[in-house]
Amino acid sequence: MPGKxxxxxxxxxxxxxxxxxxxxxxPLLPMPAVVSSHSSPTGDRDQCQDPSRQEIKYLYLEFDTAxxxxxxxxxxxxxxxxxxxxxxxxxYTSPYLWPKWRKSMLTCIxxxxxxxxxxxxxxxSPASEELxxxxxxxxxxxxxxxxxFCIGFALAPMIIAPFSEVNGRRPVFIxxxxxxxxxxxxxxxxxxxxxLLVARLIQGVGASTFATVVGGVISDFYEAEDRNTPMAIYSxxxxxxxxxxxxxxxxxxxxxxxxxxYYSHAIAAGFLVVLxxxxxxxxxxxxxxxxxxxxxxxxxxxxxxxxxxxxxxxGHDEACRIRWKVQSDDQRAxxxxxxxxxCYRPFSMLVTExxxxxxxxxxxxxxxxxxxxxxxxxxxxATNHGFNIQQNGAVFTSICVGVILMTSISxxxxxxxxxxxxxxxxxxxxxxxxxxxxxxxxxxxxxxxWTSYPSIPWIVPTIAxxxxxxxxxxxxxxVFNYLADTYHRYSSSAIAAQSCCRNLLxxxxxxxxNAMFTNxxxxxxxxxxxxxxxxxxxxxxxxxxxxPKIRARSKLASELAS
Numbered sequence: 001m002p003g004k005x006x007x008x009x010x011x012x013x014x015x016x017x018x019x020x021x022x023x024x025x026x027p028l029l030p031m032p033a034v035v036s037s038h039s040s041p042t043g044d045r046d047q048c049q050d051p052s053r054q055e056i057k058y059l060y061l062e063f064d065t066a067x068x069x070x071x072x073x074x075x076x077x078x079x080x081x082x083x084x085x086x087x088x089x090x091x092y093t094s095p096y097l098w099p100k101w102r103k104s105m106l107t108c109i110x111x112x113x114x115x116x117x118x119x120x121x122x123x124x125s126p127a128s129e130e131l132x133x134x135x136x137x138x139x140x141x142x143x144x145x146x147x148x149f150c151i152g153f154a155l156a157p158m159i160i161a162p163f164s165e166v167n168g169r170r171p172v173f174i175x176x177x178x179x180x181x182x183x184x185x186x187x188x189x190x191x192x193x194x195x196l197l198v199a200r201l202i203q204g205v206g207a208s209t210f211a212t213v214v215g216g217v218i219s220d221f222y223e224a225e226d227r228n229t230p231m232a233i234y235s236x237x238x239x240x241x242x243x244x245x246x247x248x249x250x251x252x253x254x255x256x257x258x259x260x261x262y263y264s265h266a267i268a269a270g271f272l273v274v275l276x277x278x279x280x281x282x283x284x285x286x287x288x289x290x291x292x293x294x295x296x297x298x299x300x301x302x303x304x305x306x307x308x309x310x311x312x313x314x315g316h317d318e319a320c321r322i323r324w325k326v327q328s329d330d331q332r333a334x335x336x337x338x339x340x341x342x343c344y345r346p347f348s349m350l351v352t353e354x355x356x357x358x359x360x361x362x363x364x365x366x367x368x369x370x371x372x373x374x375x376x377x378x379x380x381x382a383t384n385h386g387f388n389i390q391q392n393g394a395v396f397t398s399i400c401v402g403v404i405l406m407t408s409i410s411x412x413x414x415x416x417x418x419x420x421x422x423x424x425x426x427x428x429x430x431x432x433x434x435x436x437x438x439x440x441x442x443x444x445x446x447x448x449x450w451t452s453y454p455s456i457p458w459i460v461p462t463i464a465x466x467x468x469x470x471x472x473x474x475x476x477x478x479v480f481n482y483l484a485d486t487y488h489r490y491s492s493s494a495i496a497a498q499s500c501c502r503n504l505l506x507x508x509x510x511x512x513x514n515a516m517f518t519n520x521x522x523x524x525x526x527x528x529x530x531x532x533x534x535x536x537x538x539x540x541x542x543x544x545x546x547x548p549k550i551r552a553r554s555k556l557a558s559e560l561a562s
Contacts, residue, residue: 030069054310054321061293061324063094063285068311070303071319080307087299092292095221095283102281103221107230109272109280110214111237113173116269117180117207118241120149122396123265124200125374126250126389127258135193139375143510146371148197150507152204154500157212158346161492162338164213168287169220170280172209177273180206181266188262211238212499215480216492220283224485228414235477236407239370239469243399246374250393286328293324345490346497353494353554355486355543359479360498362539366441366475367502368509369529373399373465375513380461380522384454395458398466405466406437406473427485428547431540434478437471438540442533444468449526471533478540490556 072083124145132142164172183206186199218230249261282288300323303309310319333341349356377395381387387395413433416422423429444467451460483494517525543550551557 030067056321056323058323058325060327061289061296062327063092063097063289066314067296068313068320068322070300070308071310071312072303072308076307081305083306083308084299084302087295089292089295092288092295095285095288096223098221105279106221106281106283107218107233109275110210110217111230111233113177113210113272113276114214114234114237115241115244116265116272117210118238119245119265120180120184120203120207121146121242121371122245122374123249123261124149125246125378126253126393127261128375128378129389130253130258131193137193139514140511141193143375143513145196145200146374146510147507148201149204149207150371150503152201153208153211154204154503154507156205156208157496157499158343159339160209161213161216161496162335162342164209164216165284165286166332166335166338168282168284169213169217170276170282172213173276173280174273176206176209177269177276180210181269181273184262184266184269188259188266212496215484215495217283219484220285228481229411231480232407232410232414232477235410235473235480236403239473239476240400240403242370243396243403243469245396246377247393247396247400250389254388254390254393286326290326290329293326297323342493342496345493346500349490349493349556350497350501353556354550355547355554355557356483356494356497358539358542359483360501362536363475363479363498364501364505365532365536366472367506369441369445369468369533370472371506372509372513372529373468375510376517376525377465379514379517380448380452381458384452384522385458387458395462395465398462399469402466402469403473406470409437410474410477426548427482427551428544430478430481430485431544431547434474435537435540435544437474438478438537439471439534440467441471441475442530442537444471445526445530445533449523449530452522452526482543486551486557 070083073080074083076082124142128139128142131137132139160172160176180203183199183202187196187203190196190199214234215231218227218234222230248264252258252261252264282291300311300321304321310321313320313322332338350360351357373396378387378389378392381392381395410433417429417432423432444464447464447467448461451464479498480495483498484491487494516528520528
């Protein structure tokens with residue numbers, strides 16, 4: 001019965017002074033089975049038996065479980081107290097049944113957190129010239145700030161992800177947000193390079209939650225067929241934040257102190273933590289169900305303490321003593337075992353599953369190119385066009401524009417395909433658009449390399465950066481969706497494998513950028529990367545034609561229902 005609690009009575013309710021007794025009932029619980037406390041000794045045997053002698057039975061609770069009726073005596077008999085107030089169970093509704101506005105709000109908070117986490121990667125780049133001189137280090141050594149961040153970013157989800165599945169997304173989000181904010185402040189307050197490296201490592205740990213667990217959050221309350229739009233926005237948030245970082249940070253470094261790059265970021269992160277604390281509700285289904293079971297069990301304990309023992313279950317003539325539990329809690333391994341599995345299975349899948357291996361290679365290279373731009377763009381534009389720090393940062397506007405365009409295209413093309421039914425209902429449907437759009441990555445790399453001359457207007461290679469970013473985005477979205485559709489219950493491990501690969505390789509590439517572009521020349525280095533990218537664009541084509549056969553041979557992959 002929807003709505004607020006109503007005062008209800010039934011014709012069989014006991015009477016007091018000639019009037020029916022009115023009882024308060026919660027709309028989400030059955031109306032209590034009211035038993036007269038003045039039943040005669042020769043009355044109904046079921047009402048007179050004492051169910052308190054029964055053993056408690058533990059039953060599994062699901063979101064759609066029909067709740068039994070509490071057995072309450074009114075008016076209270078000898079040794080009995082008035083029954084406690086029924087708990088409100090509205091907040092324990094299945095996330096899939098939440099209203100659209102709540103899903104949209106949580107999606108927005110999650111994607112903003114992803115953008116703020118992505119911002120961390122490139123914010124270190126604009127201050128390189130000032131800090132390398134001040135601390136007496138080389139540009140290669142300074143790039144370790146990106147590498148250490150990526151190490152924390154890659155490895156922390158192996159522990160964070162299973163912890164969030166057991167204890168819920170909300171506490172992990174808030175704790176990670178606090179850690180992330182504190183470490184960002186530490187980055188701005190340090191006076192030695194070693195301190196910056198340690199703070200960046202911890203910052204990567206805190207940021208990893210918002211880049212890896214957000215995909216699980218979206219899966220918590222969106223069905224598979226409804227996930228493309230939120231996943232497209234999530235992917236766009238990750239890349240948009242990455243491109244926004246050098247754009248804003250360069251302005252801050254140029255006009256104020258490099259420390260305010262981190263302090264301003266910490267202010268935004270702190271505001272996000274407050275936002276999550278106030279509005280981010282738990283999304284993990286088993287955790288919500290566990291809370292519902294605990295609320296019901298507490299209510300039954302209070303009833304028994306008041307002398308009202310047992311509930312009436314359909315098909316049983318006598319009152320029963322029950323308590324609820326969640327099946328996934330019984331079937332789940334210990335947290336330690338889950339962490340061991342989380343650390344072992346992704347790497348096992350990386351070497352035993354061809355799909356995971358080649359997709360991880362594909363996205364790792366794409367991500368490495370993205371991180372490579374933090375150093376290659378300032379190098380090329382400062383050398384060829386005489387750009388200062390602020391002007392170099394403005395070039396990264398092309399990344400933001402490319403992400404916005406590609407996010408809009410991805411949402412529109414999926415809706416168009418769904419409307420006209422032009423794609424097959426299989427995992428390979430995720431690859432049709434990516435087969436063509438991923439080619440934008442090598443095109444952008446060739447374009448950037450062969451237009452990196454002082455005689456060519458700066459806007460030409462700038463557009464090339466945006467083109468390459470659009471290709472990176474298409475790879476990122478296709479990999480996430482395809483692995484999720486292919487591996488189902490093992491999708492978290494498959495996604496963790498590619499996430500670890502792309503972040504580790506992304507952290508290594510900036511270390512070799514200067515040597516590669518200096519020794520090979522700008523056109524040669526970009527052409528080498530473009531050739532590798534062109535070769536890897538074969539990955540979705542191979543899976544498009546041979547994906548069903550490859551998945552049929554896999555022990556972990558599963559076919560989608562036709």
